[in-house]
Amino acid sequence: MxxxxxxxxxxxxxxxxxxxxxxxxxxxALGHGFKxxxxxxxxxxxxxxxxxxxxKFENFELRPMGLGFVSTDGxxxxxxxxxxxxxxxxxxxxxxxxxxxxxxxxxxxIGFGLINExxxxxxIDEKPERLHLVLTGxxxxxxxxxxxxxxxEMCEIKHPYQKGIKAQxxxxx
Amino acid sequence: MxxxxxxxxxxxxxxxxxxxxxxxxxxxALGHGFKxxxxxxxxxxxxxxxxxxxxKFENFELRPMGLGFVSTDGxxxxxxxxxxxxxxxxxxxxxxxxxxxxxxxxxxxIGFGLINExxxxxxIDEKPERLHLVLTGxxxxxxxxxxxxxxxEMCEIKHPYQKGIKAQxxxxx
Numbered sequence: 001m002x003x004x005x006x007x008x009x010x011x012x013x014x015x016x017x018x019x020x021x022x023x024x025x026x027x028x029a030l031g032h033g034f035k036x037x038x039x040x041x042x043x044x045x046x047x048x049x050x051x052x053x054x055x056k057f058e059n060f061e062l063r064p065m066g067l068g069f070v071s072t073d074g075x076x077x078x079x080x081x082x083x084x085x086x087x088x089x090x091x092x093x094x095x096x097x098x099x100x101x102x103x104x105x106x107x108x109x110i111g112f113g114l115i116n117e118x119x120x121x122x123x124i125d126e127k128p129e130r131l132h133l134v135l136t137g138x139x140x141x142x143x144x145x146x147x148x149x150x151x152x153e154m155c156e157i158k159h160p161y162q163k164g165i166k167a168q169x170x171x172x173x
Numbered sequence: 174m175x176x177x178x179x180x181x182x183x184x185x186x187x188x189x190x191x192x193x194x195x196x197x198x199x200x201x202a203l204g205h206g207f208k209x210x211x212x213x214x215x216x217x218x219x220x221x222x223x224x225x226x227x228x229k230f231e232n233f234e235l236r237p238m239g240l241g242f243v244s245t246d247g248x249x250x251x252x253x254x255x256x257x258x259x260x261x262x263x264x265x266x267x268x269x270x271x272x273x274x275x276x277x278x279x280x281x282x283i284g285f286g287l288i289n290e291x292x293x294x295x296x297i298d299e300k301p302e303r304l305h306l307v308l309t310g311x312x313x314x315x316x317x318x319x320x321x322x323x324x325x326e327m328c329e330i331k332h333p334y335q336k337g338i339k340a341q342x343x344x345x346x
Contacts, residue, residue: 052204
């Protein structure tokens, strides 16, 4: 019998805190000596602050693999698509090496057609029993929610930009 | 002019991730060399994992000051009320010593009548301009939301207990 039941965890919704709460989970799991891989699917979701802090932890591997994909006209370049697939394959090939794998903004990557929902479902199917798998990104598709054990929606109630306040060090970057 | 505009940030809602996202903010802010105080208003909101990890950071001070308050019959003991007030006074007296102060489950403490909403509003009013203040807990009152710059609601969409899965190391504790 495996020593634990690894969970499939989804952070979705239009609010802040999806990536941040994943970092908080890493913070907690590191205290148990967990080995953690965090893969970045969309460039810009990680900030200077966490990259600095993460350096303190040998067990916390961060892999920025996304391109600077921003959808303005709904078009997706082949290059962006390739980068997202490389990130997914990279994680998939290493699922057995970690206690927790965080696929940051992977759901956003599905939403913009960079990768297919079924490719992510396959990765979930291949997950070792003991591995905690965390997926973040807005608009999580039904099938992924159905496969998850724990789903939290982060809803934006109020944002400082609405009040004309600029991005702040330590909060936004 | 102050070097930055400190934000008042609220994590509320019935879902997981309120404390976890606050830890993630601390993780990010530590990378900028921020000095952080996190005060616990309700015992049990912090887990072994984060307490272990926090030890690695000289700049991250955690103060468990809450009692094991659990409302089953809606009654509040004088001892619980006193503990909550001590936690609030402790933080209030030290607002000037930190770059970020996290009052964990302070909003929950308001909801159960341990402290008064106006006492928390006074603390917000006294906040130094440059301090980031983070308040967590479900059912944030309107007046606190009105005073906040950034409010995220964590909504529970799906929880492993619904599927009969037990609490897991590194996730729940």
